[in-house]
Amino acid sequence: MVYLTRKAEFSAAHYYHNPEFTPAENQRVFGKCNNPNGHGHNYTLEVTVKGAVDPKSGFVVDLKQLKDVMSREVLDVLDHRFLNKEVPEFFTKIPTTENLAIVIWQRLAPKLNAAQLHRVRVYETPELFVDFYGEA
Amino acid sequence: MKAHLTRRYMFSASHRLHSDEMSEEENRSIYGKCNNPYGHGHNYTIEVTVSGPVDGQTGMVCNLVDLDGLVHSHVIERYDQQNLNLLPEFASEVPTTENLCISIYEIVKRGLSKAHLDRIRIEETMMNSFEYLGEGGR
Numbered sequence: 001m002v003y004l005t006r007k008a009e010f011s012a013a014h015y016y017h018n019p020e021f022t023p024a025e026n027q028r029v030f031g032k033c034n035n036p037n038g039h040g041h042n043y044t045l046e047v048t049v050k051g052a053v054d055p056k057s058g059f060v061v062d063l064k065q066l067k068d069v070m071s072r073e074v075l076d077v078l079d080h081r082f083l084n085k086e087v088p089e090f091f092t093k094i095p096t097t098e099n100l101a102i103v104i105w106q107r108l109a110p111k112l113n114a115a116q117l118h119r120v121r122v123y124e125t126p127e128l129f130v131d132f133y134g135e136a
Numbered sequence: 137m138k139a140h141l142t143r144r145y146m147f148s149a150s151h152r153l154h155s156d157e158m159s160e161e162e163n164r165s166i167y168g169k170c171n172n173p174y175g176h177g178h179n180y181t182i183e184v185t186v187s188g189p190v191d192g193q194t195g196m197v198c199n200l201v202d203l204d205g206l207v208h209s210h211v212i213e214r215y216d217q218q219n220l221n222l223l224p225e226f227a228s229e230v231p232t233t234e235n236l237c238i239s240i241y242e243i244v245k246r247g248l249s250k251a252h253l254d255r256i257r258i259e260e261t262m263m264n265s266f267e268y269l270g271e272g273g274r
Contacts, residue, residue, distance in 0.1 A: 018193055029194055031201055094195030098139040102190065128200070131140040131185075 003118055004060045005048040008070055010079035013038040014095040017084075038082055043100070044123040045074065047108060049115035061115035073107040097124045101132035109134065140187040140254060141197045145207055147216035150177040151231040154221075175219060180233075181259040182211070184244055186251035198251035206247040211240055233260045237268035245270065 015038045016030035026034045033039070047070055051060045081087055083095035089103045105120045123129040152175040153167040163171045170176070184207060188197045214223070220231035225239045241256040259265040 016195070020193065029199065096190075096195035098141065098190045098197050099195045101139055102137050127144040129142050130197075131142070132137070133140075135138040 001050055002053050002060045003048050003050045004063075004066075004115070005046050006063065006066055006070065008045045008047075008075055009042060010045065010075050011040060011042050012078050012081050012083050013040040014083040014090070015039065016094050016096065018094060038084070041124050043078075044129075045070070045104065046119075046121040046123075047104075047117070048119040048121070049112065050118040051115040061112075066112070066115070069108060069111045073111055074104050077107070097122050097128065097130045098132075101130045105132050105134055137190050138187060139190050139197050140185055141251075142183050142185045143200065143203060143207070145182045145184070145212060146179060147182070147212050148177060148179050149215050149218050149220050150175045151220040151226075152176070153230055153232060155230050175221070178260050180215075180236075182207075182240060183255070183257040183259075185254040185257070186248065187254045188251040198248075203248075203251075206244065210243050210247055214243075215240075233258050233264075233266045234268075237266050241268045241270055 015035055016033040017026055017036065018029075021029065047066070049061050049066065053060055077087060078100075083090045083100075087095070087103075090099070093099050093103070101120045101122045104122065105117065108120070109117045117134065120132045121129055151170075152172065153170040154163050154173075155166075158166065184203065186198045186203065190197055215236075220226050220236065223231075226235070229235045237256050237258050240258070241253065244256065245253045253270065255267055255269050257265055257267045
């Protein structure tokens with residue numbers, strides 16, 4: 001079993017707000033991330049797939065295919081977008097880095113045919129990242 | 137849905153690796169230049185990894201404001217710009233980064249209410265790092 005990780009970057013705006021909370025609760029829980037005008041990050045995405053090394057090609061996965069799937073399913077959807085307003089999953093879900101990792105997993109997993117998705121890591125800043133392994 | 141969240145922090149401290157249970161010669165042989173009696177310092181980078189279900193109401197595994205508050209008040213305040221050898225936890229333990237990992241793990245674990253502490257990882261320099269997952273390391 002070999003693990004392969006591909007990185008990509010995207011930039012997006014978001015803010016944290018739960019319509020079920022009062023304004024005071026939103027402010028208390030989310031602090032300055034609650035500003036409705038939004039703020040942005042340069043996100044770094046790491047997608048790790050695993051599989052046996054194909055004896056003929058020496059590959060775990062066709063990198064071109066992985067890159068295409070990541071571009072189509074993730075980067076085209078998230079890059080230079082206001083997540084709360086333009087990405088359907090975040091009309092109802094708060095676009096925290098936790099939920100971003102889960103949404104990216106859900107977008108990628110059904111589209112990867114040869115390799116198995118192992119981990120989605122999303123860096124919101126160099127100091128903060130979230131890992132999702134598809135666990136319930 | 138369970139997610140794992142990692143936050144990085146930094147502090148600077150000095151230490152000297154020396155065990156009173158060994159002779160001067162043994163100390164020098166085992167710890168090398170880290171045994172210099174005047175001590176030396178590092179810029180430590182700490183990674184705190186917590187995990188748990190993503191809260192349906194907040195979308196969070198752990199509120200970062202709470203985690204930052206805990207780590208700043210109980211870890212950074214305690215260790216930043218200090219001589220580790222003078223702290224009570226290192227009165228009888230050598231302040232190696234292995235032991236520092238265990239001490240920080242115990243501090244953070246005590247302060248966390250909801251999220252589960254997965255791991256403390258410390259980079260002592262760019263070339264070496266240490267991890268403690270809480271399996272009874274000492």
